[in-house]
Amino acid sequence: MKISVKQAGYTAAAFIFTSALLTKGVYMYLRQDSWVAVILSFLVSLIFVYIYATLNKWFPSKSLIEINEAVFGKIIGKIISAGYLFYFFTLIILNARDISGFVGYILPTTPYVVIMVAFIYTCSWAVRKGAWNIASYGPLIVFVSLFVIMLNGLFLINDIELNRLAPAFTFPPIKYIAGTHLLTALPLCEIFVFFMFVPYLQKADGLGKVLFRGLTVGAAALLFIVIRDIVILGDTLLILSQPTYSVIRLIDVGDILTRVEILYAGILISLMFIKISVLYYATITAAARLVKTSSHDYLIRITGALAVIFGLSVFSAEYEHMDWTNRAAPIYSSFFIMLLPLLTLGTAAIRGLNRKNK
Amino acid sequence: MAFVIFPVFALMALFDFPKLINDKRSREIKLLSALYIIAFALAFMQALGMEIPSLIKWIRDVILDVLKIGYSL
Amino acid sequence: MFSFLMKKAGIFLAKKQGAEGSKEKKEDKPKRLSKKLPENLSVIREIMKGSSDIIIREFYLNLDRIVEGALIMVDGLTDDRIINDNIIYPLMHDARQHLKKTGGDMDIISHIRNSLLSASQVKEETDIDEILNGFLNGDVALLVNGAAKALIISSKGWEKRAVNEPPSEAVVRGPRECFIENLRTNTALIRRKIRNPGLTFESLTVGKKTGTNVCIAYIKGVARQELIDTIKKRLTSIDTDAVLESGYIEQYIEDFPESIFATVGFTEKPDVAAAKILEGRAAIIVDGTPFVLTVPLLFVESFQSAEDYYFRPYFANMLRITRVISYAITILAPALYVAITTFHQELLPTSLLLTTASAREGIPFPAFLECLIMLMTFEILREAGVRLPRPVGQALSIVGALVVGESAVSAGIIGAPMVIVVAITALSSFVTPNEADSAAVLRLILLILGAVLGGFGIAIGLLGTLVHLSSLRSFGYPFLYPIAPFDVEDSKDAILRAPLWLMIKRPKEMSTDIKRQTINVPPTGKDIKDNKGELI
Known part of the structure; x- marks a missing residue:
């Protein structure tokens, strides 16, 4: 069964606002102007979505691995595809580490390995049932999460002070560029991974629509979250380690509706579940297509085991995590998401592959 | 506690290998066995408490120290 | 994991069964009737030896010559009045007059069937298995000396429950009828709800020793033919001795036996079954149980009940x-x-x-x-x-x-x-x-x-x-539809229910005939006129 474009689009939206819920990298450079960064990075991402959509139109119904081989030739294509495989795998272990850290905060005495094994096992189950199923309950989880986020924002109307958004536009321009780059590379363009879903879409060249819908919904949700955090937290934005979590903890409606962070934890686990399932599926299909085997079912368990093994040892201290996210992660991501696709597009245009396929 | 690794990997192999062996797909069997051996070795080392090399640290070192293109706050 | 274990167990046992070979004895009983009545009767007596409820009534047909005949029936399954008044009486008393009218050459069996028996359903059979089937189902078998055919005459009349309130699905508003254990009464209850010539009841028999009658009910043109073919294929491939309840059939035809969720629904009420048939689903009615299966089943149907539709939407x-x-x-x-x-x-x-x-x-x-x-x-x-x-x-x-x-x-x-x-x-x-x-x-x-x-x-x-x-998947339909592959149109009846006059179409792909009504905005009362002829 083929995945419909709308469903895949809403599933893609999950990628974008999940990371905003979890980390504070979004607010690092432009504290109260982060919403400007969101809008700017949305516009920049549109350019990249256009690049991905063009690649998809030139090579309809081919996934990333096959495009690389067609454009760069067998050997270099395989090396680049192996690079993409490595990138997807590191994304899995980073996200798994993120969610295990969060859950370890809720369950303090449980060793990380238990949490990670339980989570990765559930994700492997989702992958085993196939991409169509992920795309079918993805939109459900995204809608419920968006509803919960809006509701949380509604409960906090009391604490909003709009002048926390001021002073606006006072940072040096380099910071705006840095903030935009961070946002584009990390949350917004991770939807690039949906390139691995292209062979299963109903429309062979529908990737552009998928990514556009995901980007729009995700960026709108991200904007809402960022503005809500800024106007409620103000100066304490960078002091707290998890700004969004702290915002939710402030909800106190008439002394009855407290401790709403359970809902927040619930939707975060669900969204990360979708994100890691999609990444997991992308890794496995990339590996299967790289070594040219017909099915990818046998790789599920071992990839899960490797993800747990590497996920446990990825950072030995929280400081390393922050250091990686803020300093090195944008560069690492942009190499694979921005540079390589541009290179692929350029090479394909030079080699005239777009004319052949028309 | 490290001996928990043995039954876990044995159970996983029990589910994965019979189908491949029945279909006689030698390429996949070789690939999967290689991955299993690597994973088992790493898991065992980790369970014994030794630190296994972290992929992210290598990348971070390359980006920040070798190429010096990382951000600096 | 359960599916893995179940498959392994199934493969193991199937191999064992194949290795042992088929140990069924091939009985040497004659398959067809002979022309001599005593031979036929002795064969049937031999097969049914020991049962005291099998009655063989031998009598003479009142034709121009002495012709022996015999009636075979099961005591308790038949209505004695029909046998006495409509079968034995005409054969004993009226046969001679009728024979004079038609001439003497006709085949006796056709003559009896066409002119003498005042019964509503008569079938001709030559196969002994079919005859056994006939009288074990409550009909009566008529054998005549000199003819190698038998007549199976309907005369069913056994004790059955009255059509009462369903014990498991009581409602506040709505019909209080309930299916009973009798197949024909159940089909009649559905037929009373859907008076449309397209409503079809296809019959089959499952169960080697129980011979249970099963009916598939659907509306031709509304239900998909692939669904009906799949159901028939699965029902005919059930190869077991006993089918006592619809639960047995459910467990043989369901898509995912290892899951804890049922993918085949059941109901005890005729209006619920009729509503499902009208949507394009099929109902499987099993003789001997009041529980009727409905396929395909969606998860959201477990939260719906019949009276949701009889009350107003709020x-x-x-x-x-x-x-x-x-x-x-x-x-x-x-x-x-x-x-x-x-x-x-x-x-x-x-x-x-x-x-x-x-x-x-x-x-x-x-x-x-x-x-x-x-x-x-x-x-x-x-x-x-x-x-x-x-x-x-x-x-x-x-x-x-x-x-x-x-x-x-x-x-x-x-x-x-x-x-x-x-x-x-x-x-x-x-x-x-x-x-x-x-x-x-x-x-x-x-x-x-x-x-x-x-x-x-x-x-x-x-x-x-x-x-x-x-x-x-329930017979090819995603189980969480319309929630998981989210569909805006079909959500009109998922968890919350839209007003009846807005439910214009049937669920997508459940039927080939999508439209079930035209938009019918309820009357707003703006066409009521008072005594003087002016609008109120």
Whole structure:
């Protein structure tokens, strides 16, 4: 069964606002102007979505691995595809580490390995049932999460002070560029991974629509979250380690509706579940297509085991995590998401592959 | 506690290998066995408490120290 | 994992069965009737030896010559009046007059069939198996000396239940008819709801020794032909001795036998079955049971009941939301209680926390064990309540409530909050009776996950359930439709129900005939005129 474009689009939206819920990298450079960064990075991402959509139109119904081989030739294509495989795998272990850290905060005495094994096992189950199923309950989880986020924002109307958004536009321009780059590379363009879903879409060249819908919904949700955090937290934005979590903890409606962070934890686990399932599926299909085997079912368990093994040892201290996210992660991501696709597009245009396929 | 690794990997192999062996797909069997051996070795080392090399640290070192293109706050 | 184990067991046993070879004896009984009556009767007597309820009535037909005939019937399955008045009387008394009118050459059997028998259904058979089938089903078999054919004459008349209120699906508003164990009455009840020539009942027989009659009911042109073909294929491939209830058939034809969720629905009410047939589904009626299967089944149907459609939308939607919340309570309440008291005590408001802590003060068991004990006690009480004789019922409910509720708490075995939690769980499980079986297992799984990993375990359990549910298919239909592959149009009747006059189309792909009505905005009263002829 083929995945419909709308469903895949809403599933893609999950990628974008999940990371905003979890980390504070979004607010690092432009504290109260982060919403400007969101809008700017949305516009920049549109350019990249256009690049991905063009690649998809030139090579309809081919996934990333096959495009690389067609454009760069067998050997270099395989090396680049192996690079993409490595990138997807590191994304899995980073996200798994993120969610295990969060859950370890809720369950303090449980060793990380238990949490990670339980989570990765559930994700492997989702992958085993196939991409169509992920795309079918993805939109459900995204809608419920968006509803919960809006509701949380509604409960906090009391604490909003709009002048926390001021002073606006006072940072040096380099910071705006840095903030935009961070946002584009990390949350917004991770939807690039949906390139691995292209062979299963109903429309062979529908990737552009998928990514556009995901980007729009995700960026709108991200904007809402960022503005809500800024106007409620103000100066304490960078002091707290998890700004969004702290915002939710402030909800106190008439002394009855407290401790709403359970809902927040619930939707975060669900969204990360979708994100890691999609990444997991992308890794496995990339590996299967790289070594040219017909099915990818046998790789599920071992990839899960490797993800747990590497996920446990990825950072030995929280400081390393922050250091990686803020300093090195944008560069690492942009190499694979921005540079390589541009290179692929350029090479394909030079080699005239777009004319052949028309 | 490290001996928990043995039954876990044995159970996983029990589910994965019979189908491949029945279909006689030698390429996949070789690939999967290689991955299993690597994973088992790493898991065992980790369970014994030794630190296994972290992929992210290598990348971070390359980006920040070798190429010096990382951000600096 | 269960599917893996089941498949392995199935393959192993199938191999063993193939190795042993077929050990069925090939009996050497004659297959067809002979022209001599004594031979036929001795064959049939031999086959049915020992049964005292088989009656063989030999008599002479009153033709121009003495012709022996015999009637074979089963005492208790037949209506004696039909046999005496409509079969024996004409054959004994009227045969001679009729024969004079038609001439003497005609084949006796055709003559009897066409002119003498005043019965509504008559079939000619030559095969002995068919004759056995005929009179074992309640008809009467007429054998005549000199003819190698027999006549099977309908004369069914056995004791059957009256059509009453369904015991398991009582409604406040709506028809109070219920299916009974008789196949023909059930098909008649459906036929009375759908007076359309397209309504088709296809008959088959399943079960080698029980010979159960099964009917597939659908509307030609509305139901998809692929669905009906799939059902027929699966029913004809059932190769077993006994099919006693529709549950047997359900377990043989369902898509995912290893899942805890049923993908084939059942109902006891004719209006529910008729509504499903009108949507494009098929109903499978099984002789001997009032429970009629409906395929395909969607998960959201477990939260729907017939009276939702007979009430107006607002109240109906409230009822539906209550059902969904009850299902959530029945699977989550024990797990949440255990998770919160074990891992997340900070989630309780302070006053509640203090009372719960003091209630659990002297309890020797951890919360998980307490919960297991209470759930098991509840299941025991429920089973006992179903099976005990009526005079004892009252006493037992008092005993159960007093013993479990009061004494166990004051003896310090379980805590008071636990009794409340299990009571709420028990009550909620009766709100959605169609999903009670899956809820019982799911509750246990979530309880174990909640006890091991707290709130995170429950979240993972629910996500795993979602993954499992969305991978189920009921005869090709995604089980969580229209929620999981979300469809805006078909959500008009998913959890909440739109007003009837807005439900214009049938569910997509369930039928080839999509449109079921035209838009019919309800009259707004603006066409009522008063005495003078002016609009009010």
